[in-house]
Amino acid sequence: MSALISVDGLVKEFRKVKPHEGRLGSLRTLFTRRYEVNRAVDGVSFAIDEGELVGYLGPNGAGKSTTIKMMTGIVMPTGGTVRISGLDPWRERPCNAAQMGVVFGQRTQLWWDLPLRESFRLVGAIYGVSPADYRESLERFVDLLDLGEFIDRPVRQLSLGQRMRGDIAAAMLHRPRVVYLDEPTIGLDVVAKDRMRTFVEETSRAGETTIVLTTHDLADVERLCPRVILIDHGRVLYDGDVQGLKATYATHRELVVHLAPDESTGRTPAVRAADVLGAEIVSQEQGVARIRFEASRIAVQHLIASVNQNYPVRDLSIVEPDLEGVVRRIYSEGLTP
Amino acid sequence: MNRPFKESLSLYWTLQKAALRAETGYRFNFVLLVVMGIVYQGSGIAFVWVILSQFDSIGSWTFSDVAFLYSLRLLAHAVWIVPFNQVYALDELVREGRFDVYLLRPLNPLLQVITGRVRMNILGDVITAVTMFGFAVTAADVDWTPAKALYLVLAVLGGAAAEGAVVLLVSALSFRFLHTWSAHFLVDNVFLLFGSYPLHIFGTATTWILTWTVPVAFVAYVPASVLLGRTGDLSVSPVLAWAAPAIGFLWMYAAYRIWVRQMRHYQSTGT
Numbered sequence: 112m113s114a115l116i117s118v119d120g121l122v123k124e125f126r127k128v129k130p131h132e133g134r135l136g137s138l139r140t141l142f143t144r145r146y147e148v149n150r151a152v153d154g155v156s157f158a159i160d161e162g163e164l165v166g167y168l169g170p171n172g173a174g175k176s177t178t179i180k181m182m183t184g185i186v187m188p189t190g191g192t193v194r195i196s197g198l199d200p201w202r203e204r205p206c207n208a209a210q211m212g213v214v215f216g217q218r219t220q221l222w223w224d225l226p227l228r229e230s231f232r233l234v235g236a237i238y239g240v241s242p243a244d245y246r247e248s249l250e251r252f253v254d255l256l257d258l259g260e261f262i263d264r265p266v267r268q269l270s271l272g273q274r275m276r277g278d279i280a281a282a283m284l285h286r287p288r289v290v291y292l293d294e295p296t297i298g299l300d301v302v303a304k305d306r307m308r309t310f311v312e313e314t315s316r317a318g319e320t321t322i323v324l325t326t327h328d329l330a331d332v333e334r335l336c337p338r339v340i341l342i343d344h345g346r347v348l349y350d351g352d353v354q355g356l357k358a359t360y361a362t363h364r365e366l367v368v369h370l371a372p373d374e375s376t377g378r379t380p381a382v383r384a385a386d387v388l389g390a391e392i393v394s395q396e397q398g399v400a401r402i403r404f405e406a407s408r409i410a411v412q413h414l415i416a417s418v419n420q421n422y423p424v425r426d427l428s429i430v431e432p433d434l435e436g437v438v439r440r441i442y443s444e445g446l447t448p
Numbered sequence: 449m450n451r452p453f454k455e456s457l458s459l460y461w462t463l464q465k466a467a468l469r470a471e472t473g474y475r476f477n478f479v480l481l482v483v484m485g486i487v488y489q490g491s492g493i494a495f496v497w498v499i500l501s502q503f504d505s506i507g508s509w510t511f512s513d514v515a516f517l518y519s520l521r522l523l524a525h526a527v528w529i530v531p532f533n534q535v536y537a538l539d540e541l542v543r544e545g546r547f548d549v550y551l552l553r554p555l556n557p558l559l560q561v562i563t564g565r566v567r568m569n570i571l572g573d574v575i576t577a578v579t580m581f582g583f584a585v586t587a588a589d590v591d592w593t594p595a596k597a598l599y600l601v602l603a604v605l606g607g608a609a610a611e612g613a614v615v616l617l618v619s620a621l622s623f624r625f626l627h628t629w630s631a632h633f634l635v636d637n638v639f640l641l642f643g644s645y646p647l648h649i650f651g652t653a654t655t656w657i658l659t660w661t662v663p664v665a666f667v668a669y670v671p672a673s674v675l676l677g678r679t680g681d682l683s684v685s686p687v688l689a690w691a692a693p694a695i696g697f698l699w700m701y702a703a704y705r706i707w708v709r710q711m712r713h714y715q716s717t718g719t
């Protein structure tokens with residue numbers, strides 16, 4: 112079976128008029144146009160199977176939203192192809208749109224001046240949802256997303272978190288086959304985030320809905336996404352599971368040593384650089400030493416043995432790098448594996 | 449998902465009613481806009497009436513003939529502007545990226561644009577157009593036959609389509625240029641200034657341009673000439689004059705196709 116979503120060599124260039132400088136610059140700009148080309152998406156390829164939940168990650172301006180806009184048929188690609196269950200999102204817009212649901216955290220799709228309930232009704236009409244299905248879905252969403260309290264209020268009066276929940280319900284009302292969530296947890300408090308995550312998890316569980324999620328909150332990713340695609344400057348840096356991402360990019364571990372006070376002197380000794388086999392002592396405070404080492408260069412059992420031999424140790428632990436740290440390093444240093 | 453026309457029409461009503469409800473939520477604004485619309489259009493008409501009544505004839509057309517032409521154009525304009533007024537707001541929708549939403553749903557984007565909002569001040573256009581046409585049609589020297597009555601209905605629709613086509617074409621520029629206000633202003637004024645009077649008074653060159661490059665003549669001048677039995681003044685043949693509504697519809701069809709084609713230049717926004 113071929114993939115549900117296949118993106119192949121996708122490119123999007125934005126052209127911007129480059130203003131002339133100096134005297135009469137704006138007048139010259141008006142008549143002779145020079146363009147500056149910005150390649151927001153630069154040859155992205157990936158394939159996503161039916162039922163997958165994929166985190167699409169990357170720093171600000173990486174090209175995530177632009178990719179999603181091409182997958183949803185908002186903008187036309189400059190080059191390459193996108194196929195969603197065989198459909199070209201731009202040319203076969205109505206068919207593709209009928210089977211997808213989209214939430215842009217930054218922008219609402221609800222009718223601003225009407226009660227939330229009205230928006231649901233209109234969405235139901237546009238997608239031709241049968242009355243029975245409509246009632247059932249609505250009931251489920253009101254329950255899962257706790258919409259009851261504000262469903263009869265005009266959208267313009269809703270708080271950000273309430274509006275976002277309304278938006279996600281509206282996007283799912285027709286039971287789309289593919290769902291794109293572009294920063295659905297932006298600006299939500301911890302409780303609202305949790306509710307949103309549970310909802311996404313629930314939706315994904317049955318395996319009938321394919322979900323592509325972008326977010327800057329890595330807790331979303333750790334909790335939800337078995338697979339991540341990481342891009343920067345419009346190119347794919349990594350495509351695989353979260354464990355693999357850590358293994359590829361974060362090759363260092365941290366040994367945390369809790370030292371006991373010396374029996375004779377009563378003082379807590381400090382770990383010396385000579386005893387850590389060339390690893391780096393990151394910090395040493397109140398009897399806790401953090402030693403960072405490259406797992407491929409230094410065998411952890413040797414390191415532990417050396418520390419044990421030279422110091423009175425109360426406790427030892429090895430800290431795996433967390434996703435946050437990994438991603439921070441990739442974003443800031445532009446690392447390649 | 450290709451919808452049958454009937455279904456699209458019922459969706460159109462559903463969305464239009466929703467937009468109306470949204471607008472009437474601001475009741476004070478609603479009333480004020482209707483009143484303003486009437487006052488604005490009414491004062492425009494009063495002005496024209498005063499000017500027109502100073503002349504016995506313009507380009508051999510009598511006062512009542514010109515009034516008929518003038519109000520026929522107003523009527524065609526109203527028939528276009530009532531359902532399609534939101535087309536003027538397209539550049540704003542594009543600039544702010546709000547057009548995104550219309551591309552996400554399995555429903556014609558233009559239909560979503562025009563049902564996005566109801567503007568109450570256009571009620572003023574309608575009321576004044578209908579009132580003035582009511583007066584003008586009784587005063588005008590037309591030998592009414594069933595064929596002419598049918599032609600009148602088609603001419604109003606065709607005239608609406610002819611003006612609408614040009615406005616739609618201008619709005620399609622939004623996808624590339626983001627600001628179209630000044631182009632709309634120009635087009636509106638061309639239709640208002642040249643479309644409301646017997647076109648031949650502006651000379652042959654102008655008449656030719658406003659017949660063959662921009663369909664100003666087909667909005668009201670040509671149909672009014674047919675109805676008033678003045679096809680002799682026209683530069684187009686009587687057969688073509690009777691076909692004026694069809695020309696309006698052809699323009700609209702072509703404009704719509706171009707509009708859809710221009711949509712590919714939509715770039716959305718950065719956020």
Ligand SMILES: Nc1ncnc2c1ncn2[C@@H]1O[C@H](COP(=O)(O)OP(=O)(O)OP(=O)(O)O)[C@@H](O)[C@H]1O
Pocket residue numbers: 125126149150151169170171172173174175176177178715716717718719
């Ligand atoms: N409509 C547009 N016109 C011009 N340039 C654009 C447009 N949309 C995006 N860009 C540019 O394309 C690049 C990618 O933008 P995009 O919105 O896809 O990033 P992103 O990965 O979603 O970032 P963020 O995490 O900040 O949302 C940026 O450099 C942006 O300035």
Ligand SMILES: [Mg+2]
Pocket residue numbers: 175176177293
């Ligand atoms: Mg984005």
